[in-house]
Amino acid sequence: MQLDIDRLIAYFGGVNALAEALKQQDPEHAASTAAIYKWRTRGSLPLAQLQKLTALAQAQGRPLDLNAFIHQQAELEKNTMNTNNRVIIFDTTMRDGEQSPGASMTKEEKLRLARQLEKLGVDVIEA
The missing domain is CATH 1.10.260 (434 Repressor (Amino-terminal Domain))
Structure with missing residues (x-):
């Protein structure tokens, strides 16, 4: 702050x-x-x-x-970017991670991971 x-x-x-x-x-x-x-x-x-x-x-x-x-912290972290030069981040961590042998996440773990990805500015989270 x-x-x-x-x-x-x-x-x-x-x-x-x-x-x-x-x-x-x-x-x-x-x-x-x-x-x-x-x-x-x-x-x-x-x-x-x-x-x-x-x-x-x-x-x-x-x-x-x-x-x-x-x-507010969100105001300080919010960056404006020209949409013509914007890279859209598409994350498949949850989908691919769940397909690995022996890997599984609870609902709470998935939500925690999704919130962290959101804080990082990931545009699309594929679960």
Whole structure:
């Protein structure tokens, strides 16, 4: 899981507004606008700064649910591909594996294998 830093900064009114609010809250240890821009570039921020943001939101009387700023793992792993150049993966692991002498899988094992193949992005699973 990864925080959507751009949305988090926007929640506080943007880079300049956030830097100013942090400066008002803790003048000696406030993050500069340059530091906040680096958070955006890196796509992450130090834990200490995240704690300061939660304290800032609380001081401002604004609810801050960090779950609302988290990218879901599926979004991060989803890649878009031009369908003209796409290779379609056709897996026959279960069909061919079951035909091997002495090999058999329970229903649960087949489902577990199918879920793993799905996570790998296999397009067609022949069982």
